[in-house]
Amino acid sequence: MNRPSRKKPMFKVNEQLRAFLKEHGREVQLPVAYRDLKRFTYALPVKDKDGKDSQWETVIYDMREWDYIRDGLVRIYALLKTEGDMSFSKHLDVARVDYCGFGNSQPFRIRIVNKFNDNYDHYYIKIADASRIYGLELEHMLSPNRITFLTDHQTLVEEHIPGIPGDIFIDKFLYQQDTNQIRIAKEFVKFNERCFVRLLGDMRSYNFVVDITPDIYDFQYRFRAIDFDQQSYEGRKNLYLPQFFKENNMLVAVTLKHLNKDSIEQYQTEERTMMTFRLVAARYRLKELLDIMGRDCISTQEKNQQLARELSELHNGNKSLLKCQNMGQLVKQHLKVCLRKNLLLVPRIKSRFGD
Incomplete structure (x- = not known):
């Protein structure tokens, strides 16, 4: 569950x-x-x-x-x-x-x-709360939002982070005639990817908001986390993927209705690329934060080991994840595993972010 x-x-x-x-x-x-x-x-x-x-x-x-x-x-x-x-x-x-x-x-x-x-x-x-502060800082550096x-x-x-609470948006706006469900689906995929790569958990619908911006011919949407208590605390990897919470089932249904496998992979790649650009822009501050986080205790050893195992299995038996001694080290290593392809396009960054 x-x-x-x-x-x-x-x-x-x-x-x-x-x-x-x-x-x-x-x-x-x-x-x-x-x-x-x-x-x-x-x-x-x-x-x-x-x-x-x-x-x-x-x-x-x-x-x-x-x-x-x-x-x-x-x-x-x-x-x-x-x-x-x-x-x-x-x-x-x-x-x-x-x-x-x-x-x-x-x-x-x-x-x-x-x-x-x-x-x-x-x-x-x-x-x-230290874990919440780490979550706020990671949001500031790795998301499109400044905190x-x-x-x-x-x-x-x-x-205050403005927007329509996710549960209210799903209940009152998701199926309105002027809601662009294709753009909603795209943004939910990107939000799902952001949360997973930086290991922000518990993004049930009432823990994020939907920001709606009028565009030239339509509306643009952005999902924004508003609760950072569950920054890399839990041991189950699915708790870091908003798609697996029943409160978000309607968003998942809309996504599967309007996007095929190739489109989903495209939007996931787009978001990882943007996260890499943000990482490069904030590399010194981010490395400093992750080094501090890697020496801190913000979860239990049992949860850390469980998450390391599950992420390692997901990433084709990646052994580097199994070597992480705490959640801070795991966040840093997971960023490297997920963004490695993109980081290789900027080789000068590798030594500064850490081998």
Whole structure:
């Protein structure tokens, strides 16, 4: 059965990873920490547009603490969006703070509103988890999407990733008349490939969004991961392939309806080629991250050995995967195995990325 572990443990950010985050402007001093937000006095359930209970609750704070928290949350938004320039903050306020006790990261969702025009934006504050941070960095370097996030010891701040949640898209948009299912199928194949090559797991429909962009004659679609808790944690290889989750069955059906074997292989090759270009562009930063990841512990030895065996079998008995001692080494080796053909076209990169 393709189900992730019911509860993934949180992994501490070690000193090597923290130094990497500082070097690249991710680790900063935040005015409010995750533990501060936990001091709410009571909570009210948040209902969705259909009046059903969601997993979120709006939290309320004692007035003696609220002024401090509200000011800090506005300052964090400024750090995310304007590198701390507070000259625009007089227009901003915190409209609400929501909390979700479901899931590993137990996030707070902060709604920031512009008091002049009522336009609003969101960002998230979570418990800092090393595997999630590795996932965010790999997404930033190897996907077509740039990711903005900040850390401060045990606190992680993430920008909101816009798009239609995958489960809602499947339910309400996938079969609409103006939805281009062929382009959806193409993008799902590419998303599936990206997740597998960099070993990002648990991409069930509610863990990614669909970004829709109007084009000259039609629409373009892009699948974007929004949950990075399962970066190279599980031992079963199928958990790194979105096509095997039952929540994504309708996307698989649309793909098989509109694409033949050659088309699927073409789009897989296109995505691997683009990942290689991104790897080359970020090779020094990526190698530094993977070296740190290769000395870190973000899963169990049992899961690591299982995944190494299953990937080795998939790649025609590749023995280099079996030699990997932890998940970080396995991610690095899997990137090499999957992208080797493309990397050979850029021979000068080989020695810099590692033999």
